[in-house]
Amino acid sequence: MIPRSQRTADPLNEFDYRVAAIISSRRGAANAIAIGEIIAQMWPEEWFRMSGSARWLRNHEREIKGAVHNLRRAGRAVGSNRGAMKALPKGYFMVETAKELEDTVGPLRRQALNQLVTVGRLLGSDREKLRDLAGQIRLALEPAEGRAGGSPVQEL
Secondary structure (H helix, E strand, C coil): CCCHHHCCCCCCCHHHHHHHHHHCCCECHHHCECHHHHHHHHCHHHHHHHCCCHHHHHHHHHHHHHHHHHHHHCCECEEEECCCCCCCCCEEEECCCHHHHHHHHHHHHHHHHHHHHHHHHHHCCCHHHHHHHHHHHHHHHCCCCCCCCCCCCECC
16 A cells, blocks of 8 residues: 555646546547547647657657556546547547447457466466465555545546
């Protein structure tokens, strides 16, 4: 448990909130906003000058993806279309349906399980280390203080 003196009331920063404000107007997968559009809104003056620079775009894409990660870690229902469904635009949106939530969580779940398999293989057959890992996972999944019993997904 994190000592009370080291906890912060809000895990999100100003940048995260600016990204959230842009995404929050996009309700449902059909209204997703592409990461390039988010970048253009976040840095409008630089966008016209620098949008042709692949390095500039990659750096800002990482920043946007980091903010989305932070929003999700804070329980915000930010969905994403990764292009698997051709009829829907690629990008981020506010989840509106159970299917949209599952379509967003599915790839994240597969990625997490894949990483856990890798960690398990690296630990080998050491049962004590595997039990420790299982305990760490349980602790990481326990609700934070003050959120017990609440919805795991929050609105922006």
